[in-house]
Amino acid sequence: MSLVRRHPFHIVDPSPWPLTTAFGAFCLTAGSVMYMHAYTGGGTIALIGLATILYSMYTWCRDIVRESTFQGNHTMAVQTGIRYGMLLFILSEVVFFAAFFWGFFHSSLSPTIEIGAVWPPKGIETLNPWEVPFLNTVILLLSGATVTWSHHAMIHGNRTQSILGLVFTVILAITFTGFQVFEYMDASFRISDGIYGTTFYMSTGFHGFHVFVGTCFLAVCLIREIKHHFTTKHHVGFEAAAWYWHFVDVVWLFLFVSIYWWGGA
Incomplete structure (x- = not known):
């Protein structure tokens, strides 16, 4: 029974x-x-x-x-719980990255005598923020626009536009990761080069890992959309992926302004 x-x-x-x-x-x-x-x-x-x-x-x-x-x-009550859970997860990620920003500003606003009392420390050749970092900023912001395009198309039942927006988003995400790897290979300093190398690679590296996870998340959503798993009312999985991707976008903006632009001047 x-x-x-x-x-x-x-x-x-x-x-x-x-x-x-x-x-x-x-x-x-x-x-x-x-x-x-x-x-x-x-x-x-x-x-x-x-x-x-x-x-x-x-x-x-x-x-x-x-x-x-x-x-x-996944009833409406379950979907609501998933949304709250995703919001709390993103909040925990905000605190996670806040720790890296704290370490960066703690060292850069009051540089100690051990690193020459200047920032960037002596001997560090910083990256030009208006080359690969700025290009990656444009790519990531554009990917945020394409994932929003896909979301609105999904809400209005336009599967073709939704799939197209997700395809562009995944391509842009992979392109961003490729440029990030190129930048790491071209950099003259490493993670072991003092506090600058540590804060730079920990913050940008963990952001890159989040981009990788977000790319996998969006790729799964793309496959599910192709297989008709989402409807105009029931697509909480895609909503979670879109929220996560927008969070990745915002974190990169803070990284670009603080670490690449201001911190590398």
Whole structure:
């Protein structure tokens, strides 16, 4: 005899993916630290962690799509809870990046004698903010416009325009990442070059990681839109991806103004 559910909420089935994601995050963090300090095997551990996270992301997203699209478990009450959860997650990310900005301004507004009492520190050849950084700013702002275009098209039931907007967004995101990698390869300083290198690579590097995660998020939404998973009323997964991407845009604007432009002058 089956039980009748008398509430609109979804009782989630037991899942191994939170555990595997945590294990992957631990390996990625520990391996990255080992790699940065030239310990043997650090890079391998970091790659194992990254692969574990990517696999967990795929399988976890697969289960969520199955629960929402095919089993109908994401009622309006569940969607509201997901939206609140995403907003709280973005708030935690704001605090996360605030720590890096705090460290940057703490060191740049009152540079110590150990770095020559000047900012940027002596011996650091900073990047020109009006070359690759400004180009990446334009690319990221344009991607914010295309994802908004896709969202409005989805709300009005225009699948062709929605898919086109998402395709442009993913292409722009990949282009941004490519230019970021080129910039890192061209830079004359590394993360080990004092407080400037540390704050620069930690803040821009973590932003780049968020761009990578957001690109995966949007690519999944693109595939789901092609497969008719979204409707004009039910597309909370795409809303979460769009909110996350706009957050990435705003963080980059602060990075460009504070670290590239003001901090590199």
